[in-house]
Amino acid sequence: MVGQALAEGFTRADYDVTIGTRDVDAALARTASTPRGAPGFGDWHSAHPGIGVTTIAEAADAADIIVLAVAGANAPEALSLADPESLTGTTVIDVTNPLVFAPDALPSLSVVNTDSIGELLQRTFPEANVVKTLNTVTAPIMIDPKSLDDGNHTMFVAGNDAGAKDEVRALLIALGWHDLLDLGDITAARGMEMYLPLWLRMRMAFDSPMFSIKVVR
Numbered sequence: 001m002v003g004q005a006l007a008e009g010f011t012r013a014d015y016d017v018t019i020g021t022r023d024v025d026a027a028l029a030r031t032a033s034t035p036r037g038a039p040g041f042g043d044w045h046s047a048h049p050g051i052g053v054t055t056i057a058e059a060a061d062a063a064d065i066i067v068l069a070v071a072g073a074n075a076p077e078a079l080s081l082a083d084p085e086s087l088t089g090t091t092v093i094d095v096t097n098p099l100v101f102a103p104d105a106l107p108s109l110s111v112v113n114t115d116s117i118g119e120l121l122q123r124t125f126p127e128a129n130v131v132k133t134l135n136t137v138t139a140p141i142m143i144d145p146k147s148l149d150d151g152n153h154t155m156f157v158a159g160n161d162a163g164a165k166d167e168v169r170a171l172l173i174a175l176g177w178h179d180l181l182d183l184g185d186i187t188a189a190r191g192m193e194m195y196l197p198l199w200l201r202m203r204m205a206f207d208s209p210m211f212s213i214k215v216v217r
């Protein structure tokens, strides 16, 4: 869901986008609609033929910026499919959340308090510049922040490398974000990920994922 949404958003903003998948043929053969009623990946791609689809290794190798959009628990495994050389000095945008789903219970977080997926990724792949952002809103808002209060709400950014954060800021501005809050180094990913229990309760209260937060001071 997030990968497809961001691919559309970045394409609209004139970036060249390639999606990396574990199995290109299997991904393109997915035509059944998703449980949320979105078209299957193959049909979606037929409607967006300008967006490349290749292996994760090839996508990472060709990329100036990598976006990691998989379940938090799968994030290290997904990035390990890229050649370490492709990651060296490359900005990796981490939009993941460490959600653990269980039947008849609210999702919980697999990493909390003293660690986060953002930090785990930065530790595991020290050659990459991991930047945490966008995990606090639903995918349609990521690529169209102006759909809520004309974009008058806040997006957080966290990461160790100032240059990588500048790159990400430019991407976010290209998507329509203007209220960007730099929370500092990658340890700030803890708070961004631990927001999810509150996000889930607000999702239930509004019966909709179409909301965001505005920081005022």
Ligand SMILES: NC(=O)c1ccc[n+]([C@@H]2O[C@H](COP(=O)([O-])OP(=O)(O)OC[C@H]3O[C@@H](n4cnc5c(N)ncnc54)[C@H](OP(=O)(O)O)[C@@H]3O)[C@@H](O)[C@H]2O)c1
Binding pocket: 001, 002, 003, 020, 021, 022, 023, 027, 069, 070, 071, 072, 074, 077, 078, 095, 096, 097, 098, 099, 134, 135, 136, 137, 138, 139, 140
């Ligand atoms: N959905 C939202 O609106 C939203 C909002 C904010 C943050 N997030 C976060 O963004 C991430 C992605 O969410 P999503 O809703 O887009 O998930 P999704 O629709 O389930 O897509 C995740 C993709 O990950 C790939 N994948 C699954 N297991 C993998 C593994 N072991 N190794 C490598 N790749 C694997 C699959 O692609 P292939 O089978 O093609 O390889 C799959 O299409 C999650 O961490 C989520 O918490 C989601």
